[in-house]
Amino acid sequence: MTDTTDPTDGDAERERVSVPSKVELPRLLDFYELQTEDQTQIHEFYDNLRDGRLTTTQCCDCDEIHFPPRIVCPECTGDDLEYVDLPDEGELFAFSEVRDGLPLGLSEHDVPYVVAVVDLGPVRLSGWIDNAAYSDLEIGDAVSLKIVEIDGPTDEERVFYRFEPADGDAK
Amino acid sequence: MTATRNVAIVGGGQTNWGERDATWKDLAQEGGKATFDAVPAIGPENVEGLFVGAVQPERFANQTHVAPLVAELLGIEVTEMTARTELACASGQAALRYAWLAIAAGQLDTALVLGVEKMNLGREYMPEMQSSMSNVLDREFDGVNGLAAPPFFAWYAQRHMHEHGTTREQLSLVAAKNKSNAAKTDFAQFRSAIEPDEVTESPEIAPPLHLYDCSGITDGASGVILMSEEKAREVTDTAAWITGSGQSSMAGNSINNLPSFSGWPQARKASQNAYEQAGIEDPLGEIDIAEIHDCFSISEVIEYEELGFCERGEGGQFIEDGRSRLDGDIAVNPRGGLLGCGHPLGATGVSQALEVTQQFKGEVSRNRQVDDPTTGLIHNLSGSGSVHSVMTLARDPQ
Numbered sequence: 001m002t003d004t005t006d007p008t009d010g011d012a013e014r015e016r017v018s019v020p021s022k023v024e025l026p027r028l029l030d031f032y033e034l035q036t037e038d039q040t041q042i043h044e045f046y047d048n049l050r051d052g053r054l055t056t057t058q059c060c061d062c063d064e065i066h067f068p069p070r071i072v073c074p075e076c077t078g079d080d081l082e083y084v085d086l087p088d089e090g091e092l093f094a095f096s097e098v099r100d101g102l103p104l105g106l107s108e109h110d111v112p113y114v115v116a117v118v119d120l121g122p123v124r125l126s127g128w129i130d131n132a133a134y135s136d137l138e139i140g141d142a143v144s145l146k147i148v149e150i151d152g153p154t155d156e157e158r159v160f161y162r163f164e165p166a167d168g169d170a171k
Numbered sequence: 172m173t174a175t176r177n178v179a180i181v182g183g184g185q186t187n188w189g190e191r192d193a194t195w196k197d198l199a200q201e202g203g204k205a206t207f208d209a210v211p212a213i214g215p216e217n218v219e220g221l222f223v224g225a226v227q228p229e230r231f232a233n234q235t236h237v238a239p240l241v242a243e244l245l246g247i248e249v250t251e252m253t254a255r256t257e258l259a260c261a262s263g264q265a266a267l268r269y270a271w272l273a274i275a276a277g278q279l280d281t282a283l284v285l286g287v288e289k290m291n292l293g294r295e296y297m298p299e300m301q302s303s304m305s306n307v308l309d310r311e312f313d314g315v316n317g318l319a320a321p322p323f324f325a326w327y328a329q330r331h332m333h334e335h336g337t338t339r340e341q342l343s344l345v346a347a348k349n350k351s352n353a354a355k356t357d358f359a360q361f362r363s364a365i366e367p368d369e370v371t372e373s374p375e376i377a378p379p380l381h382l383y384d385c386s387g388i389t390d391g392a393s394g395v396i397l398m399s400e401e402k403a404r405e406v407t408d409t410a411a412w413i414t415g416s417g418q419s420s421m422a423g424n425s426i427n428n429l430p431s432f433s434g435w436p437q438a439r440k441a442s443q444n445a446y447e448q449a450g451i452e453d454p455l456g457e458i459d460i461a462e463i464h465d466c467f468s469i470s471e472v473i474e475y476e477e478l479g480f481c482e483r484g485e486g487g488q489f490i491e492d493g494r495s496r497l498d499g500d501i502a503v504n505p506r507g508g509l510l511g512c513g514h515p516l517g518a519t520g521v522s523q524a525l526e527v528t529q530q531f532k533g534e535v536s537r538n539r540q541v542d543d544p545t546t547g548l549i550h551n552l553s554g555s556g557s558v559h560s561v562m563t564l565a566r567d568p569q
Contacts, residue, residue: 074422
């Protein structure tokens, strides 16, 4: 900061130094990863998801199924992995409802929303449960996969998975 | 590991905790001064090792490389070892553990362990704070679902109720006990005793958890001085001697890889390791004070079980029977826990160790003194509960 006037004279006009009043949301604060081959080595997971398939990696050496998808098998350190399909229906293992306090980067979304542990059989994962309220749901309810497109601060087409009550379970 | 030298926590001090009109650096200075003031024989010139527990100064205060900053602020010329520890909510205990190992190994004789966290950025910036908290999980697959801590621990409450019949009332008893203990703790963020009914009258944050089931968002700093036996004997007659330290993760951090949603086998393993080192065979019978990680009311219920105070599934009955009260079989969270004191992440484990030390010395600030305690324990979980850390303390060295 520079100041050409007498610093002890509060009435004198001082030079002003500016910082931007608004900062563009840095990509860092966006919760969704960049998904293409030039950004991530698990791009195939996202490519499959874009094609409507929820997949994950399985180790060709020890048969371990991972989630999240990996590039090195944590079971045997092998790196010969292949993508396998996961079921697109599962059961609610545990769930709660976020009423407030969304993180920056997600704070545009409506609250409340349900977030759950979904048991797909081979793996369990966390996910949003759309089209349902906490009071509608019970442990063991069937949920099915849905895929959403993500708009955001990058031009890249991005997708992510969510779940919703399976047909017949929607109240 | 068998420690080669006895190590003592000789004393310490802390700032007031809460929503503080203070910066990260202010808190570090206040906490350092409170620590040195409480241990008059030790000044900055005596400190050979500095260990700073801090979780997210990069996000909360836009500051990294914080250990050298603390050294400068407190006038410490570190001659042997300086480090900042980050293990999410267990960062304070991680700093204690590093200092203990450095002294036990003979690298140094006197260390300052200081935990500092500045979390309140102003109410309008709460989404930014929550964003930082979501980074504690695997951001790409779990944080992305808006998983800050409350819904995550709500799952554990739901599953524990589902599998073991734990009741909503039992969770409320934990919160009421700890908040009422904190009413006797001068530095605590929440100093009002509450009745169990008030817990479910507070806003529902993430069902089945209400506001009073949750620890606070807290600014604060806590410090302790650790010394080798030879040096400790020169400055005090009563100290907390570190008798065991255990830690366990099970190669699981993401939702798919956690071993349980109603228990923490990692806590069982970590405590068994610590008990073995300390020669504790009957934790409920031998431990007088347990400062354990009640980030949410359900956490304490599960920890009664995993730390071996009762059988798995009986944690709810344990609180209902009053066994964890100040005058019960084991005083659990006499300080008021995270529910009452708040949870300035990096400071919490340090403050827990300080409480045990002050209890041994008979120096707790008001009427929460446990009758003649000789054995204590601190416990922290971190992140998705993926890691559990346990340290045992004794009034008399082994």
